[in-house]
Amino acid sequence: MNTQPVYEARDIVRSYGSVQALQGASFDVRPGEVCSIIGDNGAGKSTLVRILAGVEQPDSGELRFDGEATVLSSPTDARRRGVETVFQDLALANHLDPIQNMYLGRERMKPGILGKLGFMERSAMRADGRQAFEDLGATVRNYTGPVGGMSGGQRQAIAVARAAAWAQNVIFLDEPTAALGVVQTRGVLDLIRRIRDRGIAVVLISHSMPHVLEVSDRVHVMRQGRRVAVYEAAQSSVEELVGAMTGALDGKEAA
Amino acid sequence: MVQTSVRPAPASTANQVPFTARLASGLKAQAMQIVLVWLGIVVLFSVLSPEAFFDSNNFRNIAISVSILAVLGVGTTFIIVTGGIDLSMGSVLVFSGVVSSMSMGLVGDGQGWSSAVVGIGVALLSGLCWGLLNGFFVAKAKVPPMIVTLGTFGAALGLAQVLTGGIDRRAVPDVLVDTIGFGDVFGVPGLVIVAACVVVFGIVLLRRTRFGLHTSAVGSNAEGCRRVGINVERQLIKVYALAGLLAGLAGLLNLTFFRSTTIAGHSLTNLDVIAGVVIGGTSLFGGIGTVFGTVVGLLIPATLRNGFVILGVEPYWQQVVVGAFLILAVYADQVRRARAVRGGSRPRRFFRLFTHHRKDS
Numbered sequence: 020m021n022t023q024p025v026y027e028a029r030d031i032v033r034s035y036g037s038v039q040a041l042q043g044a045s046f047d048v049r050p051g052e053v054c055s056i057i058g059d060n061g062a063g064k065s066t067l068v069r070i071l072a073g074v075e076q077p078d079s080g081e082l083r084f085d086g087e088a089t090v091l092s093s094p095t096d097a098r099r100r101g102v103e104t105v106f107q108d109l110a111l112a113n114h115l116d117p118i119q120n121m122y123l124g125r126e127r128m129k130p131g132i133l134g135k136l137g138f139m140e141r142s143a144m145r146a147d148g149r150q151a152f153e154d155l156g157a158t159v160r161n162y163t164g165p166v167g168g169m170s171g172g173q174r175q176a177i178a179v180a181r182a183a184a185w186a187q188n189v190i191f192l193d194e195p196t197a198a199l200g201v202v203q204t205r206g207v208l209d210l211i212r213r214i215r216d217r218g219i220a221v222v223l224i225s226h227s228m229p230h231v232l233e234v235s236d237r238v239h240v241m242r243q244g245r246r247v248a249v250y251e252a253a254q255s256s257v258e259e260l261v262g263a264m265t266g267a268l269d270g271k272e273a274a
Numbered sequence: 275m276v277q278t279s280v281r282p283a284p285a286s287t288a289n290q291v292p293f294t295a296r297l298a299s300g301l302k303a304q305a306m307q308i309v310l311v312w313l314g315i316v317v318l319f320s321v322l323s324p325e326a327f328f329d330s331n332n333f334r335n336i337a338i339s340v341s342i343l344a345v346l347g348v349g350t351t352f353i354i355v356t357g358g359i360d361l362s363m364g365s366v367l368v369f370s371g372v373v374s375s376m377s378m379g380l381v382g383d384g385q386g387w388s389s390a391v392v393g394i395g396v397a398l399l400s401g402l403c404w405g406l407l408n409g410f411f412v413a414k415a416k417v418p419p420m421i422v423t424l425g426t427f428g429a430a431l432g433l434a435q436v437l438t439g440g441i442d443r444r445a446v447p448d449v450l451v452d453t454i455g456f457g458d459v460f461g462v463p464g465l466v467i468v469a470a471c472v473v474v475f476g477i478v479l480l481r482r483t484r485f486g487l488h489t490s491a492v493g494s495n496a497e498g499c500r501r502v503g504i505n506v507e508r509q510l511i512k513v514y515a516l517a518g519l520l521a522g523l524a525g526l527l528n529l530t531f532f533r534s535t536t537i538a539g540h541s542l543t544n545l546d547v548i549a550g551v552v553i554g555g556t557s558l559f560g561g562i563g564t565v566f567g568t569v570v571g572l573l574i575p576a577t578l579r580n581g582f583v584i585l586g587v588e589p590y591w592q593q594v595v596v597g598a599f600l601i602l603a604v605y606a607d608q609v610r611r612a613r614a615v616r617g618g619s620r621p622r623r624f625f626r627l628f629t630h631h632r633k634d635s
Contacts (some may be wrong), residue, residue, distance in 0.1 A: 106501070112491040114493070115487070
């Protein structure tokens, strides 16, 4: 693949007090590709994702969007550029149903005076939201019950589908399979492939090497606040990735 | 949304839930169970005392006795749905009545509509200000709601006593007493009409609007709301301001009905209202609740008190029974939340007696 990256980070530095979480980390993702970020605990994955999602700002370094330098001052900024993030704790509102969660914060209002009074296009959201879940193949069994009563796999699928429905360019998934069983994990991995097939860049942060290798096109390895290697998943192995992660192997230095 | 607005899904037909299923899920809702409990109480008293209890005048009395609490209950339902609590509404009611009465005395001879309009405005404004104060400290200063409203509970009552020297004011324009306090339309008391309007407004606001949805969402997962760009602090301030505004309105209603500021009469109102909200199925942990449930939750104690008086039972028993209701209502909420955590499965009633109460979720 030699397409231009849709989203790129160069030499990001971020420290918390005396701890340097990121020491010049770089990252890039291309449209329609699944790329993973792996690394041991404390390697800086989460910090990097929080910066890329606009939750935190870097001390120095540059974010480039479609080749243009940009500054994200909030998650809303990132969303406006079509970047969505599913954090590890899902951030669904447990008492609301899947559709209400999908449109939370982006409700469609009725036209005219009713909309000004705060009334929403409930039936339109219901129909379109349902369609969006079905297009993504997220099997939601109950569209009207609170998501808090659903299984972990269902909730994960809803959280990922919500992000995917709104993401136009990039979607970050932080440990999307961490607490899931075998079948649910398969469902989420399939969902990732379908999102990629829509031309959206998927960035997967995971500890599970087999899943990373199975679903990714490229794998970014982070160690001590830097990206130390990038591998083509098809030509790599769990041993190689673990070696690069722990520093036991000499990886290809990232460009 | 990316590519979803094009096709009007055939989903609309699949959305049609069969009537029986809707009935079943409706009956499972705590608000409906509570209605059945209330109807049971009504039937019981009606059988025991067909003439005195089952009488339109008596139901009118019950409705009047619930009206002011219902106006307070609407605001408190919103607050509890956000996961907060309000202890201050009884004092805000008294304070608003006091400043309203004082300002009406200052306008003209304190009788006509001009002083009445000023009085209404002052009562609402006073309630709104207390609500904004509560909301500011809860949302911006991050002081726990129980402490903030305990503080304003004392402060509002104290200021009302400072302003009046502790002596109740009785100046109320007759035009207000004749319309709201003791007036009626086709036999429905003015007080009940105002309360019913507030309740309908509250039901529509909580169930049908974005404001209501965000109120539930903030109570359900505040951090998640922040991540999707909802201004959680502003939403909380709005909710507390709404509750304050309604407490101000309740102060005005109280003034026109009792023709007195009743300074000493509302020290336990907050507990009555919170009990009603909780009996009505609103979870103290936030996220879910209904205004309709609150109204029924307030009707139960009022009906019990009324029925016990008619039957000649010592009215103190009412407190005992309401206390038991309160605990049972919260127990039902716990069971429901634990069930939600288990993933919607519903163990048999018998086995439920032996399951541990889970405090997570």
